Each structure stands twice: as C-alpha cells, then as structure tokens.
Amino acid sequence: MLSDPTQPVVLFALEWCEFCWSVRKMFAEAGIAYRAIDLDSVAYQADNRGGDIRAALRSLIGVPTIPQIFVAGEHIGGATETFDAFNDGSFKVRLAANNIPFNPDMTRDAYSFLPKWLHPR
Template sequence: MVQDAEIAGGAVATDTGLAPIPDESAEQEQPMESGDLTSISPDNPHKGEGAIDDDEEQALFNEAVTSAPVVIFSKTWCPFCTEIKKLLLTYNDNGETKVVVAIELDRQKNGHGLMNAVESVVGRRSVPQVFIGGEYFGGLRAVQHARDEGKLKSIIADAVEAFRKVVVDRDDPKPLDSAAHHAA
C-alpha cells in the first residue's frame, strides 16, 4: 500500500490517485439533510424555520465554553477535528476533573445554533474551534503551535486550576465578611 505523499501543485498522491490537499481554513459544512433547517430567514442567513434565537444560541454557547477547561467545537466527519481530539483528549487522564470536552455539532439537536454562536465569536464557520478557560484559543494549527512551543501543557494546567476554583466557589459560596464589606 502506498503512503499518502504531498506533491507540488497542492495535491496528495494516494494509492487511488491524486486528491487535493484539504484546506483547514475552508468551511467544511456537509449538505443539509431532511429534518435540518429548510429555509433561510432574511435576518440571519444561517437560520431557518425552527432555529433557536440569538439569545438562546448565546446562552447555549456560554454554557458550552464554560462546561470544561478545554472545549472543542467539532464535527464527527472532519479529519482536522479527529486530529485535534486525539491530541487534546489525552489531557482527560487528570483525575476527577474532565479537562477536555468535544462538542460534536453534527450530533447536537442545537448544533446549527451553536455553530452560529461560534461563528459570531470566531468570525468563521470552520471546525475545529478550541476554547481554553472560556476564551477562544484557535483551531488545529494554534493548538499544534502551542504544543510544539512547549506551552500547551501549562496553558491547559492554568485553565484546569481556574476551572476548579470557579467550581469550588460556585458549589461553596462564602458569605461576605460584613466587617470587610463595611470597610470598603
């Protein structure tokens, strides 16, 4: 079996012939299937009948990006998503805190709305998109670059520590110290 090899001209030689090199920055949306949104509204070209509204999209998005220290917006058919999940999901062997969560947009009932919200933050509809510590980090190249620079592990460790602090504060709210509150 011949291994895939990149050749000049932006193609990959495979054992079945030439194939174009996939462009990571290109949107990789699959055609809509029956049951998906069927009409586009003039207010938002990405929304159709039955789509959730902007406030609900934003609320779902905010909940998603704060659900774990590292959140990957992904699609099951995307090879770049598969690669980034292999790289990042190794960080889940960290004890009791689930460090990395992959949200498969093509398997979510509200995946189209979540993609709209991701696009409003990131500026594009391509996947994968990674959020670390609730903040946009980038796609596959950004994660690979941080790994290659030896920074990814500490970035994720900082996000895990901040996440644990938020969870502890949320689960065990401390009353205001009235003396400190009055002194302020």
C-alpha cells in the first residue's frame, strides 16, 4: 500500500472521521491526488481486514490515531502534523521532491479545513 509509485500519497482514514474529512478537503483544494485506505469501509470489513491493517500501521509507526498520511512511503503523521507541514511549506517540498503534482498557489491555512465546532488552536 505504501510502495505503489502510481499512488505515492496514501491516507489511512475512517469514513466517519471529521479529521480525515479535513485532510481530504485540503488535498482536494491543493490538487493533491491520493489513495485513501478507509479502514472502516465495506471493502475492509471482511475478516477484520481494516482492523488488521490498523494494528499493523500502529506497530509500524507507534501511533494509534487516524488519519495517518504517507508520501512516497515516508510517514508524515496525522492531521495535525500534515497541516503543520503544509503550512510551513515542508509538505510541498516533499511533494515536489517526489514529482507529485499539486497546486503551489494554494496557500490557505490548512487548519481552516477543520470542522468549525473545534476550538481555535
């Protein structure tokens, strides 16, 4: 899942998760194509495949939370780490270094994609 060169940006997500929705919205506005692994989707329910992937992911990165984002096989982090990296420019640098297309003119604060019910950071 992490080594497919045709889908170098991977989002491990839950369909119902508002933080996952926020990352998806930011990726859409920034023109970042990605592969979503929705661990709670019907496609991953058989034989607890989604749960097994989540356990393997936790073992790999040591973090239990979702979403988790990878670029070209490298772990970026969850929503907060991804938003921080986008805002400080390091996410765009990583995309460019891996020849992953994106809209460099999208400069909106990544945290603005979070649900409005959240308290400001």
